[in-house]
Amino acid sequence: MARDELTQKPPGLSRREVLNAGLSLGVVGLPIRWRPFLPGRDSTPPAVPAFAYFSDTHVSLKRNVAECRALMEEIEGVVRPSLAINGGDVVDYGWKGEYDSYDSVLSGLPFRTHHIPGNHDVRWAGLGLKIFSERVGAPYRSFDWEGCHFALLDSTVPLSHWGHFESEMLRWLEDDLDRVGRRTPVFLATHHWVGRDQVMADNESALRKVIEPYNVKIVLTGHGHNDLLWRWDGFLCTMNKGLYQGSYQKVEVDRESGEIRLYRRTLEKPQLRLLAAVNLASDREKRKVWHVSPSEYEAGAPLTAPPDASEFRWNAGNWKPIESRSLGTEGLSPGVHLLSLRAGQEGQAESFPIRVNSKSAFFRSRWERKLSGGVMSHLLIAEGSLFVSAMDGAVYRLRASDGALEWRAKTGGYCHSSPRICAGTLVVGSADGFVYGLDPKDGAVLWKHPTQGPMYGSAAFARGVAAIGGGDGRIYGIEPKTGKETWRFELPPGDTAFVQSPAAADGERFYFGSWDKHLYALDALTGKQLWRRLCTQSTFAFSPAIGGPAVAQNRVLVPANGNELYCFDAASGEPLWKAASPGDKFGYSGPQIDGGRVFIGCLGDKGEVRCVSLEEGKELWAAATGQVIYDSTPAVSEGIVSVGSVSGALWGIDAASGAIVGSFQFPTGHFLSSPAMDGRAVYAATYSDWVMRLDFS
Structure with missing residues (x-):
């Protein structure tokens, strides 16, 4: 039977008989791929209180709905939990219709399910954490149950699959655990795993330092789609396959025996099996003090x-x-x-x-400053200062010569958006749904323009208008001095109609890449669409949306995730050429145009940076850094190209030959931002919270 055909309940069958036949009363019309395990139901209260943990439900508009509903009904009958926790990747793409489908998975169940976000909930979603919070709850929070404390963490990086524990949340966690004290049993939940050989959350060591003094009993994780159990610095950690794959866990809190018991159910072994038992009381051995000196x-x-x-x-x-x-x-x-x-x-x-x-280092640190949050945006050098927006919502102005703080402003949400100075006003978007106009001299808020979603994109300026796009499917033309909306452009409606990358402008037109697979050109004065071009024949995931457009010499370039770099005539939108990379792929890093050459990072294990001609897209050279490059767009100055690898390395590459001339390792944190250059100075920041100026000779 096809997946979208309706399945009707045969007359006279009980609920259990229907489930054992491979159907679910909770999700009419969707067959499941295997049978849930349903012993006879017991209506008596459980002798030992328990909760259920599962993750990676990956509910889409149709897929995985019936499987997850069947397992939730099994959990109701077998575990009889007081509560449940979903460890992330609640839905597949973060779309409203998927949350509607997920509602049917939980409908009518007698226990509450708590949720944390996974990368699938934020990576391709225009509304991201906004719709997650509206539909299933805050992305991180804590609560108490049966004398135990639960800290549910958000390990996601917006618009990405990487894991990270943002500093603002870690500061909250420190205060939260300090409040409950060192004797209270604590359960920790994070979508991205910690403590395994492959590092998924870049700053897991920072999390470990926060939780080390406390009575953390189990760290509940997901993301890896495997049934695993391990220890991390003595902490018991666990992971399941996805709920739709037949896995979940039961955790009993037995105060009479003084222990916590962890059980697992899998598709292959559907009856719960005891995995581990740990004491409720703190039993961590006194740690020896390790020193490494000097540093x-x-x-x-x-x-x-x-x-x-x-x-x-x-x-x-x-x-x-x-x-x-x-x-x-x-x-x-x-x-x-x-x-x-x-x-x-x-x-x-x-x-x-x-x-x-190293005495022979190419890059030398001029100054370093710790910020209050990580950085994902493009840095800006202007007016003798460095402007930086951070993922805790802060915007900074630092003196370029020595990094001294000139001012710090705060928005109400994280700033994936990069700061841009437009007609004397610093314009930046925030995930709180506002576009901010700040006075670049002192950081004072001049105006806040409301939108209907998180503002991921960055502004461009032309003909007296600052244009910026975001997660609500709209592009706003704003008068920079007053914040007055002069025009608004609506992308064609759809789940993937949103903008996350910086806009480009050439004095007459604005250019925006969108997750609906198109590049748009808008009239700067009126916001009217002049042309749009399809940039992939594949699914929306291959849209020209991450690496933003660049424009020069009446040509606009944009990469699409299907390994294509497009060049269009800026005025007419006529295709001029299309290039594909023979190695690592175009798509995530934006192009940087310098004269007749285009520099761009490529996604792949080689960590390649490519130089192609602006005239015809012919490859001039390729440099392999050996470390994956993701969102970082190259900067170029004084014959040197600089770009960041996810691992935290900043690279210097000879612009003429492609020879790698140097690198510098930033403190632990994903390098997803884009550096700025001025003369022989490079300014860069990462998810480590550090921003630095590096000089080269």
Whole structure:
């Protein structure tokens, strides 16, 4: 039977008989791919209170609805939980219709389900965390139950699949755990896993430092679609396959016996099996104090590991055995590297930031400043200052010469949007649904323009208008001095009609890439559509939406995620050429035009940066950094191209030849932002919360 054909309940069958026949009363019309396990129902209260944990429901408009509903009904009958927790990837694309489908999964159940977001809930969703919060609850929060404390964390990076614990949330978690004290049993939930050999959340070590003093019993994770159990610095961690794949867990809190019992159900073994039992009382052994001193070394100099550590790794590399107490720093680039140590896979673990210097370094740090949040935006150099927007909603003006703070303003949501100065006003969008006009001299809010969704995009300026797009499917033309809306352009309605990348302008027209697969050209004065061009024959996921457009010499360029770099005539929209990369793919990094050349990062394991001709798209050179490049758009100045790798490395590449001339390692944190250059200075910031100026000779 086709998936969209209706399935009717045969007359006279009981609810259990219907489920065992592969149907669900909760989701009429959708067959499931396997049978739930349904023993006889027991209406008596459970002797030991329990909650259910599952994750990765991935409910779409039709897929996985019946499977998840069947399992939820099984959970109701078998686990009989007081509550449940969904560990993220609640829906597949974050669309309203998917949340409507998910409502039917939970409908009528006698227990509350708490939710945390996963990357699928925020990556392709115009409304992202806004609709998540409206439909299933705040992205992070805490509550108490049966004498235990639950901290539900948001590990997502907006519009991305990476994991990260934003500093603002970690500060909240510190206060939250301090309030409950060190004896209260704590359950932690995060979509992206922690404590495994493959690092998924870049700053998991920062989370570990926050929770280490507390009585954390189980860390509940998802994302990996595997049924796993492991320990991280002594903390018990668990992961399930997706609920639609037949996996969930039961957790009992037995105060009479003084223990917590963890059970798992899988598709292959549908009867609950005991996985682990842990004491309710704090039973963490007193930790030995590990020191690595000093914290700064010349490249190649050895450092001494603590005697109880048996394994080490640099950054997110592979774990290696410590064969002598001396660990080398050979091969490490200048910058700040994370040294992680552990006493075996399940033993004590610690991490130490280690600065490596080199007398022959290409990049030299001029100044460094810690911000209050990570950075995903494009940095701006103007008026002798550096302007930076951060993921805690802060906007900074720092003196370019020494990094001194000139002012700090705060919006009501995270700032994926980059600051732009338009006719004397600093314009920036915020996830709180407003476009802000700030006085660039002191950061005072001059105006706030309301929209209907998070404002991901960044403004461009032409003919007295600042134009900016966002998650609500609209592009706003705003008068920069007053904040008055001069025009509004509505993208054709659809779940994927939204803008996340910076706009481009050429004095007469604005250009926007959209998740509806099109590049748009709008008249700067009126907002009228002049032309639009389809940039992929595939699904919306291959849209020209992440790497923003760039315009020069009457040509507008935009990358699409299907490994295509398009060049159109700026006035007419006529296609001029289309290029494909033979190695890593075009699509995420935006193009940077300098004279007759175009520089662009490519997505893939080689970490390639490419230079093509503006005239015909012919490849001039390719440079392989060896580290994945994601959203970072190159900057170019004084014959040097700079770009960031996700791993935190800033690269310097000779613009003429493509030779890699140097790199610098930022402290731990994804590098998803785009650097700015001025003369022989590079300004860059990452999810580490650090912003730096690096000079080169």
